[in-house]
Amino acid sequence: MKLGFIVNPIAGMGGKVGLKGTDGMEILEKARRLGAYPEAPKKAKKALKLLTPLINDIEILTYPGKMGEDEAIALGFNPKVLGEKKDIVGPDDTEEAARKMLDMDIDLLLFAGGDGTARNIYNVVGDKVPVLGIPAGVKIHSAVYANHPRSAGEVALKYLKGELTRIREAEVMDIDEAAFRKEQVTAKLYGYMKVPFEQQLVQSLKAGRPEEEESARDSIADRVVAEMKPDVLYIIGSGTSTRPIMEKLGLPNTLLGIDIVKNKKIVASDVSEREILEHIEGRKAKIIVTVIGGQGYIFGRGNQQLSGNVIRKIGIDNIRIIATKNKLVSLGGQPILVDTGDDKVNNMFNRYMRVVTSYNEEIIYKVKGL
Amino acid sequence: MAKLKIRENYHQARWDEPIIYELSTPGERGILVPEPEPEIKNKAGDVLLNLPESMCRKEEPNLPEISQKQVLAHYLHLSQETLGSNLNNDISQGTCTMKYNPRINEKLAGLIHHVHPLQDESTMQGLLAINYKFEHFLKEISGMDKFTLQPGGGSHAVYTAASIIRAYHESNGELEQRDEIITTIFSHPCDAATPATAGFKVVTLYPNEETGIPDLEALEEAVSERTAAVFITNPEDTGIYNREIDKFVQTVQNAGALCFYDQANANGMLGITRAREAGFDMCHFNVHKTFGTPHGCSGPGSGALGVREHLVRFLPVPTVEFDGEKYYLDYDKPESIGKVRGFFGVAPVTLKAYSWVMMLGAEGLKEVAEISVLNNNYLQKKVEEIPGVGTWYAEGRRRLEQVRYNWIELEEETGVGTDDIMRRIGDYGIQHYWTSHHPWVVPEPFTLEPCETYSKVDLEEYAAVLKKIAEEARKDSEFVKASPHKCASHNIAKPEELNDPEKWAITWRAYLRKHKK
Ligand SMILES: Cc1ncc(COP(=O)(O)O)c(C=O)c1O
Helix, strand or coil, X not given: XXXXXXXXXXXXXXXXXXXXXXCCXXXXXXXXXXXXXXXXXXXXXXXXXXXXXHXXXXXXXXXXXXXXXXXXXXXXXXXXXXXXXCCCCCXXXXXXXXXXXXXXXXXXXXXXXXXXXXXXXXXXXXXXXXXXXXXXXXXXXXXXXXXXXXXXXXXXXXXXXXXXXXXXXXXXXEXXXXXXHCCCCCEEEEEXXXXXXXXXXECHHHCCCXXXXXXXXXXXXXXXXXXXXXXXXXXXXXXXXXXXXXXXXXXXXXXXXXXXXXXXXXXXXXXXXXHHHHHHCCCCEEEEEECECCCCEEECECCCCCCHHHHHHHCHHHEEEECCHHHHHCCCCCCEEECCCCHHHHHHCCEEEEEEEECCEEEEEEEEEC | CCCCCCCCCCCCCCCCCCCHHHHCCCCXXXXXXXXXXXXXXXXXXXXXXXXXXXXXXXXXCCCCCCCHHHHHHHXXXXXXXXXXXXXXXXXXXXXXXXXXXXXXXXXXXHCCCCXXXXXXXXXXXXXXXXXXXXXXXXXXXXXXXXXXXXXXXXXXXXXXXXXXXXXXXXXXCCCCCCCEEEEECCCCCHHHXXXXXXXXXXXXXXXXXXXXXXXXXXXXXXXXXXXXXXXEECCCCCCCCCCCHHHHHHHHHHCCCEEEEECCCCCCCCCCCCCCCCCCCEEEEEHHHXXXXXCHHHCCCCEEEEECHHHHHHCCCCEEEECCCCEEEECCCCCCCXXXXXXXXXXXXXXXXXXXXXXXXXXXXXHHXXXXXXXXXXXXXXXXXXXXCECCCCCCCCCCCCEEEECHHHXXXXXXXXXXXXXXXXXXXXXXXXXXXXXXXXXXXXXXXXXXXXXXXXXXXXXXXHHHHHHHHHHCHHHHHCCCCCCCCCCCCCHHHHHCCCCCCCCHHHHHHHHCC
């Protein structure tokens, strides 16, 4: 078995000194000046330590210095080190490391970082090999991360021993850090990576078993399709929960964007806010959205096209929220959130709403506009 | 008073017992059935030839072949690997209302083994009288107008309620329109599952994150002209009592829908509050919980379903009636939903429960509720003192007869979660606890319900064991995670196989097919 092991050594440095992330060299300098010290190597070691029982059975491929080599050697592993040692490392190095490892046919890529790191890995790896994140960054919105470093180690161990064979798709999400530091939050869903599945140990974002989640999403899609009325425009939001709706209709789906459907035919794919407004002008329309990411947003994260203006035109009674039961439970009782940037629209959402959770089931859940 | 003792040196028997099929030797027999004497054989012929063809097996059944001694040894070993039904410290089985079931009632139930339900009514007047009188007790306790004792368990009674609701709306010509039932996430799962089986859609209310019970506002969002009924447990799994329950009922009834109260577990309110006063149209009791008769393998169970006057005509037939002179079975209900089970109820359970109520009397029933609540309040205090234990919702508010706790804090600190602790409890010779129904709305949950039959020492023992294990988790988390160490069986080697239809096997044949290919 071949394990790729990448540590983003500077991940998490901003958090301790009150900065919101460490993406960007300038910020990193500032973090250093404020007294931040590297957190990620310690956390990565905590996870890797759990793999010591396999010391003679796995080959570890890693990058020089604090990007993995030091951590592995400190634990007694004898890793194969790729790439050149550098004093200062950045996102490009993470991507380059992932690319080299991919070329060498790794079975699993274990990496430590935050949302930025997950995005770097995603850019290169996509869904080609299973990955697992050791949470070490300031921002962990992505579902590719385990709950804590220890559980990342436990999942990796089980996966490499062949005890875990199931894989699920997990969200890669990130917030625009430059905007975030100015208190504007715009998060984006970048895509999905494959992650070994273990009920208790992987980020609780979607804690259900993959088969269970899949069949729940399938059953939700049946309900949505059954409820479709002639001549109404259906604006289908992004995410894996809405995907089966399009599959059932036999239509192409934009996983990370918004599609419009009428009379079970595609009207427009991957539309912008302006295009949506044009399409719905003077017509009856409904929005189908799901909860995106771990914090429970239905609007304002990953689907900015569905703006306050769009929602105002369509009307709150024409919004159908869908989510699996497990996804709702994983919100830990926190309300579903709406952040359209339009206070009046946000306020309309301060109420209870129905969420479709399967063909025959709905949950009445609290929604909160920010 | 008895002294608290934690059984540190407990050790369960571990026989490493094979499955009985693995003990089988072809040709071995436990008993040899004698051939009939020639004279009888001549007269009667081969009696088996009279069996209808459709009832005859094509192949011999695959049964283990094993001697008498081996069979007895096998089951002795298995019994030694249990904690003993009904005789353990079972306060851990929250939502299950485990209480001690007086042995005398088992003896009484033995007295009716010779009665057959197809006997003429005139020959079982006593049994019918007990049925009738027990129903009368239930009417008093709940305020309902009539009961059926036919269902064989709680979920079965709830299913019967759903069927009655269907019949009611059908008779009003509204069934097509009213296709939704409303329940809450902390009500028992059968309150959603059985109406779904009866053909309804399910709308589930989520609790307010502070109070732990759904807001009236959430109910109002759910109620519409599509609502057929609400199915609700109160107190819910959390042990929190919804004090606005009458307003809930009003809201639902104002929309033309019915209200069903799941009182499977009525231990916290016997003789104190009634379904009728809250306005409910129907309710049920798990006789095998609240009314002191055994659960599970010591069962069978019984679910008593009560309704108000306007629903009586839909009850299953037969009902047991009294004409002033004799008791009789009444099948004359043209609008009845029919039968949900054979005959008129689980007779031995009804008898045991009748005896239980007679022994306690009205005052005694009330005392059951008072002691259950008192026990629970005392245990809650003890358990919440354990560092690492939390209780979600309604901080500082007392629960009724059970509490859903959590180990979130301990898990974060040590990595030892509720499943680990549950397994470790067995090492102290007491029953592991009930975590929660699914989904786990409260993470790392455990649910305790100390019924009236447990002593102060029992409660203290349980809390002390939990406290000790929490300490162990802080000292040596791996040790707790690897538990149990002193029980008959260890961890399940591959727990994920329990979830995998390709791997799970609940019969020997399935095991051979899936694992011995
Ligand atoms: C509140 C509640 N309702 C219904 C049931 C179902 O009862 P049974 O297990 O007899 O089907 C239970 C038992 O677990 C329960 O606790």
